[in-house]
Amino acid sequence: MADTSQKVMTFLMFAGQAEEAMNFYTSLFDNSEIRSIVRYGPGEAGAEGSVMQAAFTLKGQVLMCIDSNIKHDFTFTPAISLYVNCDTEEEIDGAFHRLSEGGYVLMPLGEYPFSRKFGWVADRFGVTWQLSLSGREPN
Template identity: 70%
Template structure:
């Protein structure tokens, strides 16, 4: 399902939650799937069973992710976010609602001068999402 011509891929680094996050994200959007998962094995650098490297797609856009085997002093930041254009009111309400659960709303779902309906949220994993309603 992924786009084999894609030359630049968004890469997400998690701290033990990569597979959980992929399952969550692919459940939010139709035409989405986990493409591949390589896991750390016994006696490897990362915790056995966590994600060494994985690829998943959301609506045909391919993403990569890992569970870092190193504890870093940084995590995700809203300075970079995933921007989603939703086709219907129902879709934007559902996506924003699910992404907000356990996360932090950065801008509530509302009308803004630049969008009829828009919201910005950092999900429970710290990944930042901007969702907007497609213009009619």
């Protein structure tokens, strides 16, 4: 289960892609891992083997996710995104490139008044990411 020392966690709801997304996200950043996965079993509300609840870390921060067994008329929106301070040029370039594959760019990777290198991208799952090179933070 999730680390209870972190009192507020991002919770992502997928429609059958939770494990694929976790594996992808944890491959992008150091200090990232899947911590736990509880799967639906036979005869339970969700598809057998899909994610009932999972916890994973990105750069040491805990996030949670599920595979919803209910079809919804909504999905992820850019109104809320994951903001990641990247430590190196290689990290921000690689993460931006991989996250944009199959997704779309909201703000191209470049220099902005609030960051020496920043980009905003929606990944193939619909989750949006704001990536900033550490050094100059937004006001």
